[in-house]
Amino acid sequence: MECKLCEHKLLEYLYGELGEADASAMEKHLEESEDCREAAETFASVLETVAGAEDDEDPPPSLHTRIMGHAEEAGSKRRSPWAWVFRPAVTTVVIGAITAGVYYTTIRVKPTSYRQERIVSEEKPLAKSKQRRTLSPSTIEVDSPKKEAKSQSFRARPLESYGLIEQEEAEPEPREALEKGTSPMLARPDALEEPALAGDLMDEERVYRMAGEKAERVPSDVPAAVLGKADSAQRPERERRAFHSAAPPYSRHDLASFKAPVPETIARGLDLVSEGQCAEAEKRVEAFAAEYPKEPICGTGWLEVARCFLKKGDVARAREAAQKALKLESSAKEAQAFLESLPPISP
């Protein structure tokens, strides 16, 4: 096609896409140019022939039904209030959470043997004391969104939910008091009267290892009873106070690094004791103890808690925890030996 006007406008003209003015100009041009008119007539004829012989074949009715089946399925998912469950991001998070849960409850700890151990005898209801103070998870200081998130996961299971701690007083431990060493926790390290609960969340191997390390690194002024030595005598109150008051002020880093009472907590707590950071250690040991379920079936766990309290110098609570371990078949023998090695409780 040599005519530039037809090259650009003829198809629009034939398809009726030209404006009124352009269409009039094109008609005038076609009247004047025979070649262009012939070309236009040929194109129009082809278009007419093809349009006149339009396929009358329709798609099979089953196609409509099949497509609508898919549409209804998709529509019902979209309407469903649970539709968000099927979104990939949510599914990934849920699967991740389940995997983590399974890991912590079945792989990390050795649950199979523990779960088979059931307490035959009923535990007595735990005594409650109005004077008891404990550190609430809400006192944990966090300084970053990530740590806040970790802390939130801890707060999701408040200590009160275990029925061990009264809900009336969970006031935060003033940081200043802790730093100055005037905290009631420091003044009354044995104020934690609640018997610890043992469970099946103990990372025994690590605790044993940490406890062993601690025994070697502990300061010489720490009484033998604190180390849990069988031949140690009862620790005098004076020594115990000296031990706790010797604790240096904890750093912000220590609080920030505080984690939910996972199995490592107890080991970390012991480690802190070895560093003389007793208040922090107590908090962690207490939080760990509170994390145990109401009906612990793990004798080894009870024993570990008992050792922890012994290391803290709380012989009464250590004895109580060991007595619980004694009732369980798997830990009875070890608990008996532990009880025999305990120093007498100071009057």
Next chain:
Amino acid sequence: MDERSDEKLMLAFQKGDTKAFEILLTRHERDVYRFALRMLGDSMQAEEVTQETFLRVIQSAANYKPKAGFRNFLYRIARNLCIDILRRRPREPRPPAGDAGQEGIPDGNPGPENHVGAQQLRSAIRRALLSLPADQREAFLLKEVKDMKLQDVATITGANLNTVKSRLRYALVRLREHLAEQGIGKEMGHGM
């Protein structure tokens, strides 16, 4: 008949209204099927393409934005599916235009009194369309869809407007030649 635009129906389907989708399906199913049939020349594959096109519409409904015209969106999917199928097909030597599928078509000298039947005419046109290169065929068939503008064809095929016009001109010339060889449209001029 629902007067809502395709875009409004799609937005309604986005919110879970399957009735809206059914209206869209009824509105476009036949045209998409015929477009695919003429592009591919195979009713089974045309059915597959139609089904897959609408399934993709369903799948992408959540991300659909009304500023994208629904019909262009729909035909772009159908066109891409057709091109995929054509690319997978083994290359067949194109039969000489003179003896291509002459069965059912009156031979030789079809005078005005020797009209081919409507069915034969459709077969001849289908063959003529299939003889076109894919880019010319898709341009021609898309323009044949009701109310489809040249600019829409350019958008769907991803070509610029002048390229589309050029393809259409070549397609019309080839069609005219092919049909004339089959004795259809003898009255068509040869002045191009």
